[in-house]
Amino acid sequence: MTARETASATRRLAILEAARTVFLRHGYMGASMDEVAALAGASKQTVYKHFIDKETLFNELVLTTLRATADSVQAEVLDLRDSGDLAADLRDLARRQLTRVIQPDLLQLRRLVIGEAGRFPELGRAFYELGLGRTITALTDVFRNLTERGLLTVDDAPLAAEHFNWLVVSIPLNRAMFFGDDRPATPAQLRRYADRGVDVFLAAYGTTSR
Amino acid sequence: MTARETASATRRLAILEAARTVFLRHGYMGASMDEVAALAGASKQTVYKHFIDKETLFNELVLTTLRATADSVQAEVLDLRDSGDLAADLRDLARRQLTRVIQPDLLQLRRLVIGEAGRFPELGRAFYELGLGRTITALTDVFRNLTERGLLTVDDAPLAAEHFNWLVVSIPLNRAMFFGDDRPATPAQLRRYADRGVDVFLAAYGTTSR
16 A cells, blocks of 8 residues: 555545444434534545545445454354354353444444435345344354254254344344433343343254253 | 314324324434424414424324234233143234234334434333333233243243244344335245244243153
C-alpha cells in the first residue's frame, strides 16, 4: 500500500466508526451524513467519496461488523471436529457463541436491521446469511462429521444445527430485542442458558441416554 | 352503551384499523396522523380526541393486536392440563402457536417494535410481557402440572417453557424478522418445525426414552 492508500483506508475506518456511533444513537432515519462527517473529523465531500450515500454507509457498517464476528464463530465451530470431550466442548462453544451474539453493539445493529427489513430487504438477507447462515453451515458440517464418528445421532444436520443455535441463544437474544439495553442478562445467566441448552440438545441428539 | 358511546367505540376501532395500515406501510417515523385520519374517514381533531399523540396511537395498536393473540394462546396452553395423549397434543399446540406467531401483521408489528425498542423501551417491554411472557407463564403452570402427573420430567418449569417455545418458533420467526415478507415459510415447513421441535423437547423432558 502506498502512503496515500494507507491514509485513505484509515479515513474509511474512522468514518465507519463514526457511523456506528451515529446510527446506534439516532437509528437509520434519524442519522445524518453531516453528523457522521463531523464526528469523523472529515469533510462531507470525503464521506461521500468513500460511501456514495447513507444507505451504502449503513450497509457497509452492518456487513463489516457482522463479518468480523462470523469469521471467529466459524473457526470455533470447525474446531469441534477434533473434540475429545464433546459435551464439554459443546458447552464451551455455546458459551462463547452466546457471549458474542449478545454484544451490545451487535444487538443494536440487529434491532436496526430488523426494523428496516421492510425498506432494505437485501440488507436483512445479508445480515441473515453472513451471521446465522455461516454459523449453521459450519455446525451442519461438524454435526455430520460427529455423527459419522458415532458421537452424535443426527439425521437432519441443518435442522439439528438450528436447534443447537436456538437452544443456546434464543432466550437472552429475544429479551434483548425487546428490552433494549435495559436489564442485560448477567454472565451467570448466560452460562446457564448455554449449558442447559446443550443438555437439551444432547438429550435429543447425543448417543448415551441420560 | 348509549348510541353515542357505540358510535365513539366504532370510530375508535376504525382509527386503529387505519393506523395499522399506515404504520405497517411507513414505519413509525414515516407514519403521519394526517394519513391515519384520511384513511379512517375522520377529522384530525377526532383522531386526537381518541389518541392524544402518535406514540399513544402506536402503543394502543400494538397492545390491542397482541392482547387478542395472547388470550387465545393462553387458553389453548391451559387445555394441555387435561391431555390424554401428550405427544399429539403438544404437536397440535406447537403447530397452532407457530401459525399464530408467524402471521404477517404480527410479524411486521414485531419488527417495528424491535426497531423502536431504543426509543420506546416501555412498549418493547409491554410487547414482551403481553406476548411471550403470558405464553411462558401458562406453559410453566402446565409443565409443573404434567410433571406432577408423571407425564413430563421437568425440573425447572420456566426454563422448559422457554425451550418448548423456542424449539417450535425460532427458526421461521428469525427468518421472518430478516427477510421481511419475502419467501415466507410454507405450511408444510411450519408443521415440520413444530413437530421436530416437539420431538427434541420430549427427548429432553419426556418420560419414556426414545
